Amino acid sequence: MSARDAKHEVRASALARRAAIGPEGRSVLAAALARHGVEAARRLAPQRPPIVSAFLPIRDEPDTRPLLAALAEAGFATALPVTPPRGEPLRFRAWRSGEPLAAGRFGTAEPAAAAPEVDPDLVVVPLAAFDGRGFRLGYGAGYYDGALERLRRLKPVFAIGVAFAAQEVDTVPTEPHDQRLDALVTEHGLMTFGPS
Ligand SMILES: Nc1nc2c(c(=O)[nH]1)N(C=O)[C@@H](CNc1ccc(C(=O)N[C@@H](CCC(=O)O)C(=O)O)cc1)CN2
Numbered sequence: 214m215s216a217r218d219a220k221h222e223v224r225a226s227a228l229a230r231r232a233a234i235g236p237e238g239r240s241v242l243a244a245a246l247a248r249h250g251v252e253a254a255r256r257l258a259p260q261r262p263p264i265v266s267a268f269l270p271i272r273d274e275p276d277t278r279p280l281l282a283a284l285a286e287a288g289f290a291t292a293l294p295v296t297p298p299r300g301e302p303l304r305f306r307a308w309r310s311g312e313p314l315a316a317g318r319f320g321t322a323e324p325a326a327a328a329p330e331v332d333p334d335l336v337v338v339p340l341a342a343f344d345g346r347g348f349r350l351g352y353g354a355g356y357y358d359g360a361l362e363r364l365r366r367l368k369p370v371f372a373i374g375v376a377f378a379a380q381e382v383d384t385v386p387t388e389p390h391d392q393r394l395d396a397l398v399t400e401h402g403l404m405t406f407g408p409s
């Protein structure tokens with residue numbers, strides 16, 4: 214089977230497990246993400262005040278709104294992805310809760326066109342499936358892989374995935390363009406992935 218077909222199967226079954234998570238697991242993960250996300254931003258702060266990108270949940274993704282609120286409360290600059298046509302890397306624009314949003318591709322909400330573009334230092338990454346090496350699969354457009362590749366050419370960037378523990382698989386099928394996560398938050402806490 215090609216890596217592409219293998220990814221398709223792994224993605225579909227992990228997304229079905231994510232859809233089955235109940236409200237208690239969802240609120241535990243939202244709180245864990247807020248705590249670990251702010252701690253990760255604080256660890257980066259001595260080098261330079263980090264810009265932190267998160268995302269606004271679609272479908273049954275983890276709730277990132279407590280994280281965005283906690284980051285703003287702690288004084289960190291926050292941002293959201295802006296989805297370009299397929300084949301182009303994601304971009305990011307500054308956004309704080311309460312600021313205007315516009316409809317983006319695939320049912321996403323994104324900062325209004327007037328918000329300044331930024332290059333985040335800490336990227337909170339959505340995903341369909343992950344493995345113990347820190348590899349991940351998204352919805353299959355390669356958007357976060359492209360964005361992380363571009364950002365990592367510019368500067369050190371810390372990528373922190375967020376998922377329910379049930380989305381873990383033994384081995385994510387990988388292709389050369391796949392970008393690894395540095396850490397991941399589940400409802401059980403923070404996992405970090407060492408250098409390969
Ligand atoms: N909340 C959230 N925001 C995000 C992402 C995300 O994964 N989650 N993205 C992460 O990249 C970008 C948006 N990318 C997305 C790419 C595909 C689909 C999606 O629903 N794909 C369909 C196929 C649709 C089609 O081909 O027309 C699918 O998976 O069934 C959604 C978001 C930026 N913003």
Ligand SMILES: Nc1ncnc2c1ncn2[C@@H]1O[C@H](COP(=O)(O)OP(=O)(O)OP(=O)(O)O)[C@@H](O)[C@H]1O
Nearest residue numbers: 217220349350351352353354355356357358359390
């Ligand atoms: N940098 C790249 N170079 C070559 N092909 C790419 C690249 N990025 C994505 N692709 C193509 O796009 C397809 C989707 O990539 P992949 O399945 O890794 O996306 P994903 O990790 O699920 O998505 P995302 O990163 O948006 O969450 C791949 O099968 C590949 O053919």
